[in-house]
Amino acid sequence: MLNIIKNAVMLLQFRNIGSFICNSSNWNVNNLLYFCSMKKTMMMVMLIGGMLAACTDRKQTVDNDMKQKLELTQEWDKVFPLSGKVNHRKVTFETQYGLTLAADLYTPKGENLDGETNNSSTKLPAIAVSGPFGATKEQSSGLYAMRMAEHGFVALAFDPSYTGESSGEPRRTASPDINTEDFMAAVDFLSKQDFVDAERIGIIGICGWGGIALNAAAADTRIKATVASTMYDMTRVSGNGYFDSEDKEESRNSKREMVSRQRLTDPTAMAGGVVNPLPADAPQFVKDYYDYYITPRGYHKRSGNSNDGWRVIGTQAYANARFLYYINEIRSAVLVMHGEKAHSRYFGEAAYHYMVEGKAEGYNVVGKPNPTPENKELLIIPDATHCDLYDGGYAELEGKGKPKNLIPWDKLADFFAKNMK
Numbered sequence: 001m002l003n004i005i006k007n008a009v010m011l012l013q014f015r016n017i018g019s020f021i022c023n024s025s026n027w028n029v030n031n032l033l034y035f036c037s038m039k040k041t042m043m044m045v046m047l048i049g050g051m052l053a054a055c056t057d058r059k060q061t062v063d064n065d066m067k068q069k070l071e072l073t074q075e076w077d078k079v080f081p082l083s084g085k086v087n088h089r090k091v092t093f094e095t096q097y098g099l100t101l102a103a104d105l106y107t108p109k110g111e112n113l114d115g116e117t118n119n120s121s122t123k124l125p126a127i128a129v130s131g132p133f134g135a136t137k138e139q140s141s142g143l144y145a146m147r148m149a150e151h152g153f154v155a156l157a158f159d160p161s162y163t164g165e166s167s168g169e170p171r172r173t174a175s176p177d178i179n180t181e182d183f184m185a186a187v188d189f190l191s192k193q194d195f196v197d198a199e200r201i202g203i204i205g206i207c208g209w210g211g212i213a214l215n216a217a218a219a220d221t222r223i224k225a226t227v228a229s230t231m232y233d234m235t236r237v238s239g240n241g242y243f244d245s246e247d248k249e250e251s252r253n254s255k256r257e258m259v260s261r262q263r264l265t266d267p268t269a270m271a272g273g274v275v276n277p278l279p280a281d282a283p284q285f286v287k288d289y290y291d292y293y294i295t296p297r298g299y300h301k302r303s304g305n306s307n308d309g310w311r312v313i314g315t316q317a318y319a320n321a322r323f324l325y326y327i328n329e330i331r332s333a334v335l336v337m338h339g340e341k342a343h344s345r346y347f348g349e350a351a352y353h354y355m356v357e358g359k360a361e362g363y364n365v366v367g368k369p370n371p372t373p374e375n376k377e378l379l380i381i382p383d384a385t386h387c388d389l390y391d392g393g394y395a396e397l398e399g400k401g402k403p404k405n406l407i408p409w410d411k412l413a414d415f416f417a418k419n420m421k
Contacts, residue, residue: 106148134309209231270308
């Protein structure tokens with residue numbers, strides 16, 4: 001009995017040592033050699049056990065710290081009606097940046113899924129959806145997710161970090177790293193659901209999140225299929241301006257000086273969302289943005305694009321980075337979908353050609369051709385504008401008149417079903 005008590009005391013001591021090892025920046029090889037010189041095997045075993053226990057305790061503490069309490073709206077407040085073919089509930093999940101994201105989980109009715117448990121042996125393919133850049137899950141991404149659930153997929157529409165109902169301060173902040181992690185964290189969440197087949201997960205990115213989706217697909221091999229719908233390359237437009245009209249050092253430096261000054265004068269200042277009121281001479285694509293984000297067609301109170309937009313310095317990281325340079329190495333399936341009349345079409349076409357051929361206009365490097373070009377596809381929707389692919393489009397302004405139905409839902413479902421077998 002005395003030996004048992006001694007061993008218990010030793011274990012507690014070694015747990016403290018393990019905690020020191022997990023946390024201390026002063027730990028070095030000499031310390032480790034000292035402990036390895038202990039002669040008794042039991043002492044070493046207990047040391048290792050204590051280290052693991054301490055590290056486990058610390059990991060649990062970190063995990064708990066990462067989970068932040070969010071206040072989620074429970075009533076249906078989307079800009080589209082709830083389909084009778086799906087079930088819906090609010091969920092949250094954590095990113096590796098310590099942020100908690102809010103999301104809507106859509107599941108097909110009739111699959112015997114109850115809450116967070118699976119009442120049958122069914123495991124369904126799943127899709128994570130986000131975008132447009134500056135929008136919320138109550139807008140276009142929620143519609144995409146709901147339609148995919150109607151086609152038999154588990155679908156998750158989430159608010160990115162620092163936006164919507166998700167956590168993160170200061171609000172309306174974005175970066176390529178953080179936003180790419182948002183998608184990968186959504187894949188983490190879906191993979192852990194017992195009614196999801198973790199080997200059949202895809203993603204959909206809309207507008208600015210189309211480019212982010214490609215970046216995530218290049219980084220995360222768990223993503224088996226990707227749709228980039230009416231995509232922007234946010235790093236390209238932030239650094240080069242629309243249509244690369246400001247692709248010169250002088251223009252970029254002028255912006256950098258302005259943003260650098262802003263960090264000291266008022267880092268919380270907002271840049272504003274879609275221009276409102278709408279100037280009579282606004283370009284057509286700005287008028288289209290206004291029609292979606294400001295009118296009843298797509299306005300939402302938590303949407304940055306519908307209200308005060310991003311912080312002036314909130315997207316500074318995008319202006320000084322270029323991502324997508326490894327998309328020519330994506331081996332999983334990718335569908336780039338764009339409208340024939342979209343002002344942003346050049347983003348999607350250039351990304352597609354660089355992804356397949358390793359070279360394209362707007363890319364300053366030449367890479368190798370894609371090793372699996374056979375599962376890459378460029379789909380141009382006739383007569384569709386950029387915002388038509390947010391919700392399908394309407395014959396009249398403010399979401400009135402006959403729906404154009406320009407989003408090929410069956411095509412998207414077939415693409416995912418084929419490539420997530």
